[in-house]
Amino acid sequence: MSKNLSPDVSECLELLETMHVIRYAEEQLGEDFAAGKLPGGVHLSVGQEAVAAGICAHLTDRDQVSSNHRGHGHFLAKGGEPRHLIAEIYGKQEGCCRGMGGSLHVADYSKGIIGANGVVGAGIPVATGAALANLMDDDGSMTVVFFGDGASNQGVLQESMNFAALWKLPLLYVCENNQFGQFSPTATVTAGVISDRAKAFGIPVEVVDGNDVRAVWQTMARATDHIRSGNGPMFVEADTYRIRNHFEREHLIVQTPYRSQEEVEKMRRERDPIKMLQEWLKAEDLADNETLQAIDEQAKTLVKEAVAFGDAGTPPPLDVGLKYQFAGTYN
Amino acid sequence: MARLRLIKAINEAIREEMERDEKVFVLGEDVEASIFGDLRGLFEIFGKGRVRNTPISENTLTGMTVGAAACGYRPVLHIMFANFLFTGMDGIANQMAKARLMSGGQIELPITIIASYGGGRANAAQHSDTPYSAFMNLGGVHLVVPSNPADAKGLLKSAIRCNDPVLYFEPAGRGGEMGDVPDEEYLTPIGKAAVVREGGDLTLISMGTTMRMTLQAADRLAEQGLECEVVDVRTLAPLDEDTICAAAARTGRVVIVDESRERASAASQIAAVIAERSFEQLKAPIKRVTALNAGLPLAPASEQYLLPSVDKVMAAATEISKNVRVSE
Numbered sequence A: 001m002s003k004n005l006s007p008d009v010s011e012c013l014e015l016l017e018t019m020h021v022i023r024y025a026e027e028q029l030g031e032d033f034a035a036g037k038l039p040g041g042v043h044l045s046v047g048q049e050a051v052a053a054g055i056c057a058h059l060t061d062r063d064q065v066s067s068n069h070r071g072h073g074h075f076l077a078k079g080g081e082p083r084h085l086i087a088e089i090y091g092k093q094e095g096c097c098r099g100m101g102g103s104l105h106v107a108d109y110s111k112g113i114i115g116a117n118g119v120v121g122a123g124i125p126v127a128t129g130a131a132l133a134n135l136m137d138d139d140g141s142m143t144v145v146f147f148g149d150g151a152s153n154q155g156v157l158q159e160s161m162n163f164a165a166l167w168k169l170p171l172l173y174v175c176e177n178n179q180f181g182q183f184s185p186t187a188t189v190t191a192g193v194i195s196d197r198a199k200a201f202g203i204p205v206e207v208v209d210g211n212d213v214r215a216v217w218q219t220m221a222r223a224t225d226h227i228r229s230g231n232g233p234m235f236v237e238a239d240t241y242r243i244r245n246h247f248e249r250e251h252l253i254v255q256t257p258y259r260s261q262e263e264v265e266k267m268r269r270e271r272d273p274i275k276m277l278q279e280w281l282k283a284e285d286l287a288d289n290e291t292l293q294a295i296d297e298q299a300k301t302l303v304k305e306a307v308a309f310g311d312a313g314t315p316p317p318l319d320v321g322l323k324y325q326f327a328g329t330y331n
Numbered sequence B: 001m002a003r004l005r006l007i008k009a010i011n012e013a014i015r016e017e018m019e020r021d022e023k024v025f026v027l028g029e030d031v032e033a034s035i036f037g038d039l040r041g042l043f044e045i046f047g048k049g050r051v052r053n054t055p056i057s058e059n060t061l062t063g064m065t066v067g068a069a070a071c072g073y074r075p076v077l078h079i080m081f082a083n084f085l086f087t088g089m090d091g092i093a094n095q096m097a098k099a100r101l102m103s104g105g106q107i108e109l110p111i112t113i114i115a116s117y118g119g120g121r122a123n124a125a126q127h128s129d130t131p132y133s134a135f136m137n138l139g140g141v142h143l144v145v146p147s148n149p150a151d152a153k154g155l156l157k158s159a160i161r162c163n164d165p166v167l168y169f170e171p172a173g174r175g176g177e178m179g180d181v182p183d184e185e186y187l188t189p190i191g192k193a194a195v196v197r198e199g200g201d202l203t204l205i206s207m208g209t210t211m212r213m214t215l216q217a218a219d220r221l222a223e224q225g226l227e228c229e230v231v232d233v234r235t236l237a238p239l240d241e242d243t244i245c246a247a248a249a250r251t252g253r254v255v256i257v258d259e260s261r262e263r264a265s266a267a268s269q270i271a272a273v274i275a276e277r278s279f280e281q282l283k284a285p286i287k288r289v290t291a292l293n294a295g296l297p298l299a300p301a302s303e304q305y306l307l308p309s310v311d312k313v314m315a316a317a318t319e320i321s322k323n324v325r326v327s328e
């Protein structure tokens, strides 16, 4: 239980780099979409990077992460390679899923990234099964499931929490409350406080400022302690804000505004998790401009290389769907 | 050889596979009590770590099997009645049928779901469906439908060892058929139909619960001088097109008997395959004997009215045999 209560400087700088990588990768994908370069759509998590970074900082390859349609950040924070992410979203066979899944399904099972998911809420049962595997393995591994405030209205969340509480599954629920489910403000479709639902199952809850990466990190330090000690699940509601559109196609299909531009700009100015960490590091005299600049550049370079890798990739063979559908093997 | 009820053969298959591989575990509602009898005694042998009694949460259960399988386990989910597959549909249709493909083949998903199916027992419409044909269209799951105890055991052992998801349709109303089961270890291959009776005048094709009436019809037709070749399809996906088409071609007259509803039934797919591949050898239209296009009522006679029967098979066979010369 001798876990640090706060991330030290080097941990903070790692968190910063992770958030930068996610941000640069996603901004690139936003540009690519606008330029008509992407075969499919993308849901970007700009403004929410602190949740993925702060949570995944405490996980190893033996732990599983199950995620949702806004899953690039979870993939990268959990150790997925930026070049495998970009190539996948470009539909190239060099991608993490060989171009079969794309943005909605990025996964790298060798790193415990057991899949983004195109069906809202569907990552929750999958995570519940993974956590059952963790329990049966009895090796201290755990599973994290990321989902949105919208997904919390799916029945499977309540089913899963019942399972997890009953069986003491090593499962962390992370609800990223980004204030919207598609084009509906959360309060218009969701009754009560989401994390209160976990309390009904006797699951311990923490509500955290999801834009404060240090706070998320600290919450996760407590959560891993609780879960890895065999005490069963925990529920974290991370309060955050989606800066960009629901998906990049939004402006083409949504005519009625569901939030004000001023609100978005204010959040961008005042609640950007990257800026918040940078400013804190400077105010505390823990990092100077030069250090911060170097980390920024490093992340930018990594993403540039990833894009070059994706550009140089090749489309998969035409009949590949038939090939990957079944393992076709018997034990 | 031991003479066993189908339900007991299934029980043996699960026990043997759990003994063989510690990654195999069973989960489902009331699996401890085993109301169907197919899991009886397993809890006592393997304990609650491997025979996991669950809440009534089908959609989570089907999805959980994907997570557990992706992490190296071989879950066997007992869903009770096949109608409850619909309750757990997302986990089946969107997750287990797609996760391997979408990951570019990163994972194997050795999942077995056991679903007891079929009408004729006054269970009314939500506990009597034969829904396998709906699942034939999913693409990413194998479907097996045994009709006798030997295949029930051999196919279930193959399903549990298969590294892809398998839906196992259990024709086990009232314990299912009696039959001989070999004493030694064996597997019945997934994807292989069996010719269970030879005869040169007509080809009868069936599977699962309707095999019994199909064989009875073959007996009665033989009394009338018509010899039937009978095929037990055993696996609906992948379909053993070669065996089916060869049997169809040998007589040129085909009746397919299937308990799913007529529209987009398993029989429809089998008929289409035969028509495409063996048209030249056909001497008469292919006939399908299926359930009619409605849910099954409680009232027993009304239920029977909708279901296939020996008489309906006889009528179909007779209709396409008008110009068959009965050999002396």
Ligand SMILES: Cc1ncc(C[n+]2csc(CCOP(=O)(O)OP(=O)(O)O)c2C)c(N)n1
Binding pocket: A069, A070, A118, A119, A120, A121, A147, A148, A149, A150, A151, A152, A178, A180, A181, A182, A242, A246
């Ligand atoms: C089962 C299902 N219903 C609807 C959708 C369409 N859809 C995609 S994202 C989304 C909103 C999800 O909201 P939330 O869970 O809060 O996540 P966020 O998009 O805010 O990150 C919806 C409705 C879907 N993909 N799956």
